[in-house]
Amino acid sequence: MKNEEMEKLAQAVLERITVPLEASARHVHLTQAQAQTLFGHDLTQERELSQPGQFLARERVRVEGPKGKLENVAVLGPARKAAQIEISLTDGRVLGITPPVRLSGDTKGSPGCTLTGERGSITVTEGVIAAKRHIHLHPDDARRLGVSDCQEVSLQTLTGRSVIFEAVSVRVSENFSTAAHLDFDEANACGFAKGDRGRILL
Amino acid sequence: MKNEEMEKLAQAVLERITVPLEASARHVHLTQAQAQTLFGHDLTQERELSQPGQFLARERVRVEGPKGKLENVAVLGPARKAAQIEISLTDGRVLGITPPVRLSGDTKGSPGCTLTGERGSITVTEGVIAAKRHIHLHPDDARRLGVSDCQEVSLQTLTGRSVIFEAVSVRVSENFSTAAHLDFDEANACGFAKGDRGRILL
Numbered sequence: 001m002k003n004e005e006m007e008k009l010a011q012a013v014l015e016r017i018t019v020p021l022e023a024s025a026r027h028v029h030l031t032q033a034q035a036q037t038l039f040g041h042d043l044t045q046e047r048e049l050s051q052p053g054q055f056l057a058r059e060r061v062r063v064e065g066p067k068g069k070l071e072n073v074a075v076l077g078p079a080r081k082a083a084q085i086e087i088s089l090t091d092g093r094v095l096g097i098t099p100p101v102r103l104s105g106d107t108k109g110s111p112g113c114t115l116t117g118e119r120g121s122i123t124v125t126e127g128v129i130a131a132k133r134h135i136h137l138h139p140d141d142a143r144r145l146g147v148s149d150c151q152e153v154s155l156q157t158l159t160g161r162s163v164i165f166e167a168v169s170v171r172v173s174e175n176f177s178t179a180a181h182l183d184f185d186e187a188n189a190c191g192f193a194k195g196d197r198g199r200i201l202l
Numbered sequence: 203m204k205n206e207e208m209e210k211l212a213q214a215v216l217e218r219i220t221v222p223l224e225a226s227a228r229h230v231h232l233t234q235a236q237a238q239t240l241f242g243h244d245l246t247q248e249r250e251l252s253q254p255g256q257f258l259a260r261e262r263v264r265v266e267g268p269k270g271k272l273e274n275v276a277v278l279g280p281a282r283k284a285a286q287i288e289i290s291l292t293d294g295r296v297l298g299i300t301p302p303v304r305l306s307g308d309t310k311g312s313p314g315c316t317l318t319g320e321r322g323s324i325t326v327t328e329g330v331i332a333a334k335r336h337i338h339l340h341p342d343d344a345r346r347l348g349v350s351d352c353q354e355v356s357l358q359t360l361t362g363r364s365v366i367f368e369a370v371s372v373r374v375s376e377n378f379s380t381a382a383h384l385d386f387d388e389a390n391a392c393g394f395a396k397g398d399r400g401r402i403l404l
Contacts, residue, residue: 089390090292101363101393132363154366161303161335163391164356164366188291189365189391191303 016144018197019135021157022050022179023187025074026087028061028115032079035059038117043077050177051136053078063087064114065128067096085113085128088185092130102129103169131183134169135200136176145200148172154201155180160191164201218346220399221337223359224252224381225389227276228289230263230317234281237261240319245279252379253338255280264318265289267330269298285329287315290387294332304331305371333385336371337402338378347402350374356403357382362393366403 035043043057057075084107092099097111112125149172155165180198237245245259259277286309294301299313314327351374357367382400
């Protein structure tokens with residue numbers, strides 16, 4: 001085998017036994033009605049995200065809490081059934097809000113905040129969370145890696161300053177593109193750079 | 203044994219096999235001459251820190267990089283032989299500086315920045331680092347835990363969202379009070395709260 005072929009093979013094997021890491025910046029999900037209030041129209045797409053069907057909207061919001069605000073926060077589409085504001089614990093300190101660490105969709109009893117767009121402002125009584133680290137897996141990848149939906153695993157980051165994250169939630173769906181999602185605190189804590197990968201430890 | 207005694211014993215055992223965690227906020231070390239330039243006088247003590255002889259100064263500085271600035275940054279005393287600016291990777295994004303991850307004192311070739319106090323301003327050509335996570339150990343604790351100076355270990359945080367930090371540097375000295383030091387990215391990534399402890403994994 002030529003050197004070049006060997007490199008390619010080694011890379012292909014590595015990609016079979018690891019998952020891509022992605023750092024999720026703070027962002028907001030909105031209902032269609034909330035988007036109308038904030039922007040006067042539905043969300044419009046700026047670019048597609050790695051998860052199929054999800055997109056980054058052109059629209060941006062200001063997020064305000066009792067102690068401070070974050071400007072120019074990304075909004076993700078499509079519209080959802082309830083607002084969800086996903087921030088890091090660092091962001092929480094800026095806002096004066098302590099977000100619970102939760103999986104997306106699990107906002108019950110979480111704190112609220114005020115959101116402002118170019119056409120209006122809304123206050124939600126709950127929805128602010130710090131996204132619990134999780135791994136999206138396509139069923140093919142889940143089978144190969146020996147993990148199943150709702151399982152908790154450890155994730156070793158193959159990054160600048162390697163970390164093993166414990167209690168990482170596995171979510172398996174045909175609709176997912178395989179990727180482990182960290183927030184910016186976690187990404188910085190492990191020295192994440194674009195293209196880095198991680199290894200699931202069972 | 204009474205319940206209360208048992209609780210006390212369990213706590214004492216736990217403290218023998220774990221180390222306290224501490225989150226280090228961004229801070230600056232200065233030479234005596236630099237302190238004179240920035241403040242017109244030597245550093246003055248606001249309060250003692252956990253490491254013997256170290257103190258938080260009353261004086262504060264502004265740290266500026268090419269893209270932004272951090273106001274009201276803590277200065278630690280006593281004065282050192284060279285300036286050292288310890289920030290998180292998150293702070294680095296604000297400043298537009300990518301600090302290398304280094305142990306304290308190892309600033310060779312690191313980026314510089316501008317520091318401003320109430321009486322003056324200085325620009326240093328190097329000294330900005332992200333502190334490499336490390337564990338200060340008193341020799342008695344090092345012996346009990348079976349680790350030695352300059353060893354690298356893994357550290358499991360017994361925190362809200364537990365993490366195993368790999369490649370944590372062990373520093374042993376009679377002058378140290380035993381504590382593991384994380385930066386704020388790392389502290390937030392593991393859900394650190396005051397009083398939390400960690401376990402050294404060998």
